[in-house]
Amino acid sequence: MSPLLAQVQIHQRTQDTCVSDNGFCPGWIADNFDRYVDPFFQHVLLTVVAVAIGFLIAFSLALLAYRRRWLVNPITQVTGVLYTIPSIAAFFLLLPITGRGFLTAEIALVSYVLLIIFRNILTGLDNVPEDTKDAGRGMGLTDRQLLWRVEVPLALPEIMAGLRIAVTTTVGLATLAFFAGAGGLGEQIFADITFKSNVVTAGGLAVLLAALLDGGILLVQRMITPWTRVVAAR
Amino acid sequence: MNFSDSAHPPGPSARPQAATLEFREATKRYPGQDEPAVRELSLTVPSGEICVLVGPSGCGKTTAMRMVNRMIDITSGDILLDGQSVRERRPAELRREIGYAIQQIGLFPHLSVADNIGTVPRLLGWHRDRIRARVDELLELVSLDPAETRGRYPAQLSGGQRQRVGVARALAVDPPLMLMDEPFGAIDPINRERLQNEFLRLQREIRKTVVFVTHDIDEAIKMGDHIAVLQKGGHLMQYAPPAELLMQPANRFVEDFVGADRALKRLALQRVRDVDLWTAPLVRAGEPAAEARAKLADSEVPYPLLVDDQGRPLGWLSERALAGERVTDELRSRPTPTLELEDVLRDALSDLLAEEAQYGPVVDERGAVTGVLSIEILSHALKTDPDEVPSGADAL
Numbered sequence: 231m232s233p234l235l236a237q238v239q240i241h242q243r244t245q246d247t248c249v250s251d252n253g254f255c256p257g258w259i260a261d262n263f264d265r266y267v268d269p270f271f272q273h274v275l276l277t278v279v280a281v282a283i284g285f286l287i288a289f290s291l292a293l294l295a296y297r298r299r300w301l302v303n304p305i306t307q308v309t310g311v312l313y314t315i316p317s318i319a320a321f322f323l324l325l326p327i328t329g330r331g332f333l334t335a336e337i338a339l340v341s342y343v344l345l346i347i348f349r350n351i352l353t354g355l356d357n358v359p360e361d362t363k364d365a366g367r368g369m370g371l372t373d374r375q376l377l378w379r380v381e382v383p384l385a386l387p388e389i390m391a392g393l394r395i396a397v398t399t400t401v402g403l404a405t406l407a408f409f410a411g412a413g414g415l416g417e418q419i420f421a422d423i424t425f426k427s428n429v430v431t432a433g434g435l436a437v438l439l440a441a442l443l444d445g446g447i448l449l450v451q452r453m454i455t456p457w458t459r460v461v462a463a464r
Numbered sequence: 465m466n467f468s469d470s471a472h473p474p475g476p477s478a479r480p481q482a483a484t485l486e487f488r489e490a491t492k493r494y495p496g497q498d499e500p501a502v503r504e505l506s507l508t509v510p511s512g513e514i515c516v517l518v519g520p521s522g523c524g525k526t527t528a529m530r531m532v533n534r535m536i537d538i539t540s541g542d543i544l545l546d547g548q549s550v551r552e553r554r555p556a557e558l559r560r561e562i563g564y565a566i567q568q569i570g571l572f573p574h575l576s577v578a579d580n581i582g583t584v585p586r587l588l589g590w591h592r593d594r595i596r597a598r599v600d601e602l603l604e605l606v607s608l609d610p611a612e613t614r615g616r617y618p619a620q621l622s623g624g625q626r627q628r629v630g631v632a633r634a635l636a637v638d639p640p641l642m643l644m645d646e647p648f649g650a651i652d653p654i655n656r657e658r659l660q661n662e663f664l665r666l667q668r669e670i671r672k673t674v675v676f677v678t679h680d681i682d683e684a685i686k687m688g689d690h691i692a693v694l695q696k697g698g699h700l701m702q703y704a705p706p707a708e709l710l711m712q713p714a715n716r717f718v719e720d721f722v723g724a725d726r727a728l729k730r731l732a733l734q735r736v737r738d739v740d741l742w743t744a745p746l747v748r749a750g751e752p753a754a755e756a757r758a759k760l761a762d763s764e765v766p767y768p769l770l771v772d773d774q775g776r777p778l779g780w781l782s783e784r785a786l787a788g789e790r791v792t793d794e795l796r797s798r799p800t801p802t803l804e805l806e807d808v809l810r811d812a813l814s815d816l817l818a819e820e821a822q823y824g825p826v827v828d829e830r831g832a833v834t835g836v837l838s839i840e841i842l843s844h845a846l847k848t849d850p851d852e853v854p855s856g857a858d859a860l
Contacts, residue, residue, distance in 0.1 A: 365570025368535055368643075369584050369633075370560030383574045457574045457617045 254426045263431070265418070270435050272413040276332075276404040277443065280339035281396050287340070288347035293377070295348075296355045309348055312341035317403050321410040330411030338410065339403060343396040350392025354385025387458055390451035394444050401440040415439075482673045483640035485509040485532065489541035492527050492698070501527045502698030504541060509690065511640075512671040516688035518678055519721070524698030525677045529643050532675060533562045545641060560584050563634030563642035563672070567649040569626050571618040571633070577603070578614040581633045588637060602632040605669075607662065624655040631663065635670070645677045660686060661806045681722055685710070685732045686808055693718050707733055731810040731845065736803055736826055739845055741835030744825060746771050749793045753786045760786075765823055765836050767796060775832030777802060777825040799825050803837055813842050 248255040291309075295301040315323075320338035328334045358381050366376045382389075405416030418432040452459065486508045493500040502524040509515040517525035530536040532543055534555040543550045550558055571580050581602055582595040590598075600610040606628040618626055627648065634642055647663075648656045664687065667674065678684055684691050685706045693701040693709070695717055702714040710726050710733070713719040723729065745763040747756040747770060760768050768786060770778040770793060777799035785794040801815035803824045816824050816839060826835045 359570075361566060361570040362572060363570075364535075365564065365566060366572070366583075368533060368559055368564035368566070368570075370556045370558070370587060371583075372556045375587070380572055380574075384572075386574075455574070457619065460617045460620050 249425075249427070252425045254430060258427050259431050266415070266431055266435060269413055269415050269418045269432070270439070273401070273404055273415045273436065273439060276335060276339065276407050276412060276414050277397060277400045277439070280336055280400050280404070281343060281393065283336070284340045284343035284396060285347055285393065288344050289351055291344075292348050292351035292355065295352060296381075302352065305348065306345070309341075309345035313345040315341070317342060317406050318409055321406070325410070332412045334410040335404070335407035335412035335414075339400055339407070342403060343400055346396045346399065347389075347392045350388050350395075351385065354388030354392075355381055357388065358384045386455050387451065390447060390455075394447050397443045397447060398440045401436055401443065405436055481638070481640060482511040482671055483546045484511045484544075485515075485641060485673055485675065486544040486547075487528070487541070488544065490528070490531055490538055490543050491540045492524070492531060492536060493539040499697045500539070502531065505694075505698055505700055506541075507692055507700065507703050509673055509675065511673050513689040514667065514674040514676055514687055516676045516678060516684040516691045517694060518681060518684040518688075518691055519694035519701075520696065521679060523694040523696050525679075525694050526645055528694070528698060529645060529675050529677050532641070532643060533559045533564065535559075560587055560637065561639055561641075563636075563639040565630045565634040565642070565644045565647045567646040569618075569630040569647075569650075571626055571629060573618050575617075576614065577616050577618070577621070577629050580618070580629060581636050583633065584636045598636065599632075602635055603629075605635070605666065606632045608632075623651055624659060627651060627659055628662075631666070635672075640673060642672050642674045644674060646679070647676075648683070649678070657811055661804070663687070665806060682729070682732060682810075685729055693721060727846065728810065731813060731842070732808050734809045734845060735805065736807045736809065736812055736837055737805040739809070739837070739841055741826055741837055742823075742841070744769050744833050744836045746775070746833060747781065747786075747791050748773075749791055751791050753789055753791050756786050756791050763836075765838070767823070769799065769825055769833065769836070770795065771833055774830070777827065777833050802827055805829075805834070809842060809845055812837055813839075816842075 249258050288309075291301075291305050295305050317338050320341065321334060324334045324337055328337065362380060362384070363376060366380045371379065404414050405419060407414045408417035408420060415432045415436045419429055422428045487505045489504040489506050490502060491500050491504050492502040505524075505528055507515070517528055519525050527536055531538050532545075532550065534550055534553070538551060545558075545562075572583070575583075578596070578599045581599045582590075585595045585598060599614060603610040603613055608625060608628055613621075613625070613629075618629070621629065630647065634644075648659050651659060660683065676684075676687055678687075688706055690703060690705055691709050692703045695701050701721075702709060702718045704712075704714075707730075709718065710722060710729055713722055713726075742764045743762070745756070745759040745765055745768045747759065747768045749770060756768055760766075768781040768791075770781050770785075770791075772778055778793070779795035779799050780797050781791070782794045782796040785792045801812075801819045801821060801824045803812050803815065803826045805826060805828060807815075812824065816822070816837075823836050823838045825833045826837050828834050
């Protein structure tokens with residue numbers, strides 16, 4: 231009976247057969263929904279902070295590599311290594327240094343998204359048509375003006391695509407953040423992994439969060455890149 | 465500066481309208497290459513003239529042009545803009561004073577037409593209202609409807625419209641010098657001809673100094689006040705007005721480059737407005753047939769031309785149209801090709817041949833018929849003494 235002890239926390243004081251059978255019980259979900267609210271917002275925070283910091287670092291790296299091409303390979307390799315380290319391994323490797331908690335989880339999550347965002351930003355910048363840049367330079371834009379007024383805006387579709395992949399991936403990965411003691415929906419899932427109602431609710435919330443963030447970014451993208459949606463003439 | 469002699473309202477810029485450009489033994493040598501890309505190029509472009517750099521690919525014409533606004537730095541020698549060396553100028557500042565239009569146009573796809581045209585004015589810190597007024601003025605100058613066009617993105621324009629916006633953008637701050645690298649290269653032949661004519665018409669108003677790069681000798685002859693023929697390595701073979709280039713090529717290279725059909729090309733130096741057109745027997749539907757027959761008798765053209773109230777051509781009338789008491793609208797054929805006063809004779813001839821027509825009505829800017837051009841007039845123009853052929857610049 232001892233492996234089932236953990237379930238006692240969630241199953242407490244219930245006579246419901248559905249619940250005692252570990253089934254999918256809408257009634258139980260409705261009654262217990264409030265226990266998912268805090269982990270949900272922890273999860274939002276974990277994801278948004280990781281992607282935001284990851285974006286800032288990756289964006290700086292991409293601008294650097296865009297101007298100094300020789301940096302592309304080293305940056306790709308380093309972020310590539312960070313990308314391949316399994317997150318769980320990263321959590322446990324970091325524990326002795328940063329201890330349990332939010333910081334440890336964020337370091338692992340940020341390292342994971344760097345490569346995705348870096349590659350997309352660089353691709354976006356590289357795809358800016360040569361004649362557009364030539365025209366801009368020929369009209370007297372300085373390198374900095376060209377970057378912020380022409381190159382970055384034209385790279386936005388790829389940049390935003392990178393953010394969407396990063397956000398959905400991070401929502402998934404953050405379910406493991408409880409191994410680092412950072413909470414999140416993962417903690418709820420693993421609190422009673424055999425109870426269908428619990429797994430479906432926590433997992434469903436994670437999927438919903440990924441969809442919401444993804445849709446939000448898509449919406450922002452449509453707002454800031456109106457030229458990509460115009461109907462081409464003739 | 466004095467704008468009073470200009471046909472269009474002065475731009476909001478207080479710059480001189482045109483600069484003198486001088487290449488002084490300008491040389492571009494790339495490291496690791498024996499032959500310079502441009503070798504000691506010396507030529508002067510007088511203020512307000514179009515200088516065409518023409519030659520086969522690899523002749524250094526684009527390099528020579530890009531040295532002017534320091535997109536490519538000069539290795540030795542110098543380029544002077546109104547007497548001042550471009551080497552003494554900061555590149556970004558210099559470029560803002562020089563209009564720049566390239567083959568692929570390079571419009572910014574993420575900016576509206578208005579923002580594209582307003583790019584350099586914004587860099588120079590113009591007030592928003594002034595930029596808006598200038599954008600509308602320029603759009604009208606290049607024959608685009610401001611209300612319809614200014615809010616559009618480049619992807620929503622046709623190739624010809626994009627080209628016009630590109631020219632408007634290059635003109636935004638009324639620069640004294642324009643650099644144009646195969647600006648009509650990516651346009652289909654029909655629209656290309658129209659854009660060339662439009663630009664020449666525009667140039668007569670704005671009188672900029674223009675450096676125009678092309679590989680097409682016909683375009684060079686049509687557009688240039690002076691033509692510089694370059695050979696591989698940026699050797700200047702000849703620098704002369706088009707007529708002189710056609711009549712007295714300096715050497716075998718120029719002769720070959722100009723082509724065997726030099727005589728025919730001379731037709732490209734004259735415009736429809738330069739020759740004596742025949743009087744068109746213009747009739748309107750419903751007018752007395754006797755009057756129409758009288759007009760027909762006075763004209764060299766054997767067919768009456770039906771026009772509408774504004775004088776625009778509707779078609780050649782059949783004989784039966786004049787048979788009754790009043791003129792009817794029974795057409796023999798459509799009024800094609802309809803020619804414009806600005807068309808060069810070579811294009812006009814080509815249009816006539818394409819339509820298998822002997823006569824083509826010529827219309828003015830409003831579309832009203834002003835005369836008729838015939839194959840006979842053209843063959844007479846071909847026989848004319850070469851010395852009487854005016855250069856493209858004088859064909860005003």
